[in-house]
Amino acid sequence: MFNTTIVAGPCAAESYEQLSLTAKGLVESLAAQQQQLDYFRAGVWKPRSQPDAFAGCGEKALPWLQNIQEQYGIPVCVEVNAPEQLDLCEKHHIKTIWIGSRTGVNPFDIQEIASAIQGRDFTVMVKNPMIADLKLWIGNIERFKKAGIAKLFAIHRGYADSNESVYRNRPGWEIAIDLKVHFPEIPILCDPSHIAGNRQYIAQLSQLSLDYGFNGLMIESHYQPEKALSDAAQQLTPQELAHLLQQLNFKNSTSSPAENELRKQRTQINNIDTQLGVLLRKRMEIVDTIAQIKKEHNLPVVQPEQWKKVVGIYQDESLKDDDFQDFINNFLELLHQSSIKRQRK
Ligand code: PEP
Ligand code: MN
Numbered sequence: 001m002f003n004t005t006i007v008a009g010p011c012a013a014e015s016y017e018q019l020s021l022t023a024k025g026l027v028e029s030l031a032a033q034q035q036q037l038d039y040f041r042a043g044v045w046k047p048r049s050q051p052d053a054f055a056g057c058g059e060k061a062l063p064w065l066q067n068i069q070e071q072y073g074i075p076v077c078v079e080v081n082a083p084e085q086l087d088l089c090e091k092h093h094i095k096t097i098w099i100g101s102r103t104g105v106n107p108f109d110i111q112e113i114a115s116a117i118q119g120r121d122f123t124v125m126v127k128n129p130m131i132a133d134l135k136l137w138i139g140n141i142e143r144f145k146k147a148g149i150a151k152l153f154a155i156h157r158g159y160a161d162s163n164e165s166v167y168r169n170r171p172g173w174e175i176a177i178d179l180k181v182h183f184p185e186i187p188i189l190c191d192p193s194h195i196a197g198n199r200q201y202i203a204q205l206s207q208l209s210l211d212y213g214f215n216g217l218m219i220e221s222h223y224q225p226e227k228a229l230s231d232a233a234q235q236l237t238p239q240e241l242a243h244l245l246q247q248l249n250f251k252n253s254t255s256s257p258a259e260n261e262l263r264k265q266r267t268q269i270n271n272i273d274t275q276l277g278v279l280l281r282k283r284m285e286i287v288d289t290i291a292q293i294k295k296e297h298n299l300p301v302v303q304p305e306q307w308k309k310v311v312g313i314y315q316d317e318s319l320k321d322d323d324f325q326d327f328i329n330n331f332l333e334l335l336h337q338s339s340i341k342r343q344r345k
Pocket of ligand 1: 011012043047099100101102127157194
């Protein structure tokens with residue numbers, strides 16, 4: 001029903017040179033594999049959690065972006081958090097904006113922007129609010145629909161309600177899928193960069209989103225990610241991004257329904273295995289800290305009561321069949337041995 005939409009560009013506009021080298025890299029790397037960029041993104045006004053963090057270059061970056069837009073003929077999009085920013089964008093011929101997840105939590109802010117946009121020719125991409133509230137996301141989109149915006153996208157970027165997760169934000173796919181059911185006419189893009197928070201998970205999150213039927217991707221890209229002034233850990237070089245797009249399996253008519261379903265299930269397994277891998281590593285790191293504490297305080301390495309608690313946790317979550325119980329018992333035995341071995345070192 002929709003073509004796949006690819007949005008890419010840096011988290012933030014930092015300088016004309018940075019934008020220009022990133023845009024050139026993206027355009028050339030994608031062209032080399034017969035792909036193209038639909039929108040070039042860059043944050044200009046950056047809402048940051050910490051007061052001293054880089055908050056974007058502001059208005060000064062708009063002529064740089066206008067220049068990129070004209071040079072490559074690719075529409076540029078920026079995040080807008082307040083109505084007056086719409087005027088500045090318009091002045092520089094930037095006609096696509098996105099609503100960030102932080103702005104999305106405040107209906108007053110959304111309504112102010114929606115009222116100001118009424119009757120104007122903008123494309124609006126509405127990210128999910130940071131909190132996992134489907135109705136709030138729907139309401140935000142409704143406000144732009146009521147303001148007469150015809151070209152709308154939704155963007156799924158996960159939820160900031162889990163500090164335990166391997167990812168920076170909890171994916172909460174079910175909310176995005178419910179949104180898709182509610183607004184079948186609005187294409188929904190996945191932003192794996194902000195879900196992941198780390199470039200190593202972007203490929204599998206992207207594939208999973210495509211398997212779930214998302215209509216495209218917004219991915220952060222910087223020509224020198226390690227030097228980025230914001231979100232350095234999650235940005236891909238233009239070449240890495242092109243490589244990723246080449247590897248991804250976009251739903252197409254040559255895949256049978258069974259192949260599509262199998263791919264989806266396998267991606268979910270990869271996703272779980274990645275998380276298991278990271279969690280096991282984190283677990284061992286904690287074991288090392290515990291070993292240190294026990295050593296300093298002359299405490300025994302093996303504490304049977306504590307281990308009983310660990311076993312109990314796994315039993316609560318276990319499937320009840322015998323094979324699975326066997327597997328868990330073997331796994332716990334290995335885990336315990338390996339933990340004791342580390343502590344004795
Ligand atoms: C961004 O896209 O750079 C951004 C700040 O996004 P979010 O609102 O999803 O955190
Ligand atoms: Mn970012």
